[in-house]
Amino acid sequence: xxxxxxxxxxxxxxxxxxxxxxxxxxxxxxxxxxxxxxxxxxxxxxxxxxxxxxxxxxxxxxxxxxxxxxxxxxxxxxxxxxxxxxxxxxxxxxxxxxxxxxxxxxxxxxxxxxxxxxxxxxxxxxxxxxxxxxxxxxxxxxxxxxxxxxxxxxxxxxxxxxxxxxxxxxxxxxxxxxxxxxxxxxxxxxxxxxxxxxxxxxxxxxxxxxxxxxxxxxxxxxxxxxxxxxxxxxxxxxxxxxxxxxxxxxxxxxxxxxxxxxxxxxxxxxxxxxxxxxxxxxxxxxxxxxxxxxxxxxxxxxxxxxxxxxxxxxxxxxxxxxxxxxxxxxxxxx
Numbered sequence: 001x002x003x004x005x006x007x008x009x010x011x012x013x014x015x016x017x018x019x020x021x022x023x024x025x026x027x028x029x030x031x032x033x034x035x036x037x038x039x040x041x042x043x044x045x046x047x048x049x050x051x052x053x054x055x056x057x058x059x060x061x062x063x064x065x066x067x068x069x070x071x072x073x074x075x076x077x078x079x080x081x082x083x084x085x086x087x088x089x090x091x092x093x094x095x096x097x098x099x100x101x102x103x104x105x106x107x108x109x110x111x112x113x114x115x116x117x118x119x120x121x122x123x124x125x126x127x128x129x130x131x132x133x134x135x136x137x138x139x140x141x142x143x144x145x146x147x148x149x150x151x152x153x154x155x156x157x158x159x160x161x162x163x164x165x166x167x168x169x170x171x172x173x174x175x176x177x178x179x180x181x182x183x184x185x186x187x188x189x190x191x192x193x194x195x196x197x198x199x200x201x202x203x204x205x206x207x208x209x210x211x212x213x214x215x216x217x218x219x220x221x222x223x224x225x226x227x228x229x230x231x232x233x234x235x236x237x238x239x240x241x242x243x244x245x246x247x248x249x250x251x252x253x254x255x256x257x258x259x260x261x262x263x264x265x266x267x268x269x270x271x272x273x274x275x276x277x278x279x280x281x282x283x284x285x286x287x288x289x290x291x292x293x294x295x296x297x298x299x300x301x302x303x304x305x306x307x308x309x310x311x312x313x314x315x316x317x318x319x320x321x322x323x324x325x326x327x328x329x330x331x332x333x334x
Contacts, residue, residue, distance in 0.1 A: 005330075006059060008049045008082075009037065010075070011066035017048050027170050028270045029089035031245065032143035033066045036087075039144065039322035041330075057081045062333040065103065069095035076102045083333040085109035087325075089143075090267055091122060109332035110138050111325065114290030117267035139328045142294060143268055144321040147277045151311050153249035154279030165257035165283070168194040168248075168271045176285075179261035181237055183283065191259065192238045194251065252278035261285040273318075277311055 015034035037046055049055045049063070051070040055078065063084035073096050086107045092100060104110075104123055112118040118140065167180045177193065184191040243251050252258070258275035262285065266272075269291040276282055276295060286292045294317055295308050 004043050004045055005061045006045045006047060008055055008060040008063045009046050009066070010049050010051075010063060010068045010071060012051075012068060012070045014048050014050075017046075028143060028268070029067050032089065032145075032270075033087075035144040035146070036322055036325055039326075041326050044326070051075075054078065062329075064329065065107075068099075071099060072096045073098035073102070075099055079103070079106065083108050085111070085329050085332050087111040087141075088117070088121070088267075089113065091264070093122075108137070109328060111141050111328075112138065113141070113143055113268040114293050115140055116265060116290040116293065120265050137332075139324070141325045141328070142291075142317065142321050143270055144325075145270055145273065145318045147273065147311070147315050147318055149249040150252065150274050150277035151315070153253035154277065157253045157279060162254060162256040162279075164190045164192060164255055165259050166192045166194060166252070166255045166275075166280075167259050168252075168275070169260070171195045171197045174262060174264040176260070176262035176264075179263065179285075180259040183259055183261070184236060188236070189257075190236055190238070192240050192255070194240050194243055196242055248274060249278055252280060255280055257281045257283055259283045260289070262288050264288070266290055273314065276308060277314070282308075 011033060013030050013033075015030045015037075017037070040046065046064075047055075047060070051068070051072070054074075057078055060082055062082050063079060065084060065086040067089055076099060079102070084103075084107055086103050086109070088110060100123070112121070118138065165184070167177055169175045169177075171177055171193070177195075181191065252275050255275075258272070258280035260269065260272055260275075260283075262269075265288045267290050269289040272282070272284055272289060272291050273295060286296060294314060
């Protein structure tokens with residue numbers, strides 16, 4: 001009988017121990033964390049270590065760190081006592097700088113979501129050069145995603161029933177909602193917005209008072225004759241709030257187009273893949289999306305008619321992510 005391994009989890013939220021199903025209140029990092037923890041090997045036990053409670057180190061074999069901006073430098077004394085690994089979900093621009101530097105210097109393993117993510121990471125990596133050379137200290141593991149429900153929703157959508165465009169994500173400046181709204185203003189088509197309002201820089205109430213026809217009248221010289229009269233009295237921009245994650249496949253499959261044009265470089269972009277799997281036509285800034293490495297491969301095989309990877313190959317990669325993640329973790333902590 002193999003020895004059980006007890007892993008302490010450092011994370012700003014306890015996802016994987018309990019669930020909040022409102023998309024937007026929690027971001028992609030938290031959903032990925034929950035999936036990884038729930039799909040761990042059978043011989044690993046996990047214990048949540050909240051930032052305000054010091055654990056008894058002797059009770060743990062290793063630690064695993066997710067987003068941990070609520071932890072301070074006192075945790076360096078604890079982490080010194082056991083091997084640990086760190087999953088970097090975004091750009092790590094918040095949190096205790098002393099703890100961050102310690103983690104980057106001392107971790108056995110760093111996970112990134114894409115090669116784009118690793119390439120543009122802002123902090124110096126002082127891991128031993130020999131470890132980096134053989135790629136044992138750094139692993140590229142995409143966030144695990146359950147994509148079959150999105151593909152099923154696309155297959156169940158009636159031909160010709162899709163209309164309009166959507167944007168979905170956390171509403172904050174780096175995510176680039178302003179750029180997608182600008183596309184809607186330029187081309188005069190309705191855009192529905194979903195997500196948790198993390199900032200108030202967009203006046204949705206004012207935008208929702210403008211109809212598509214009014215927007216097109218403002219741009220008549222650019223657009224020429226008005227078209228698509230059926231949209232004439234629809235609001236140009238509609239804020240739809242948040243949705244339960246379980247409802248995302250149905251929500252996405254109602255729309256013809258998906259817009260995503262972030263200002264920052266997106267480490268991955270899980271909503272982009274979800275929208276594609278749900279059958280949306282894609283209008284995205286691919287130069288800033290880590291998920292392009294999976295969705296738009298350079299190889300010519302396994303490509304769909306639209307130039308994207310076949311859904312089945314994307315699902316295979318996503319389903320393999322937890323196994324790849326935990327396999328690397330177990331190797332690193334030995």
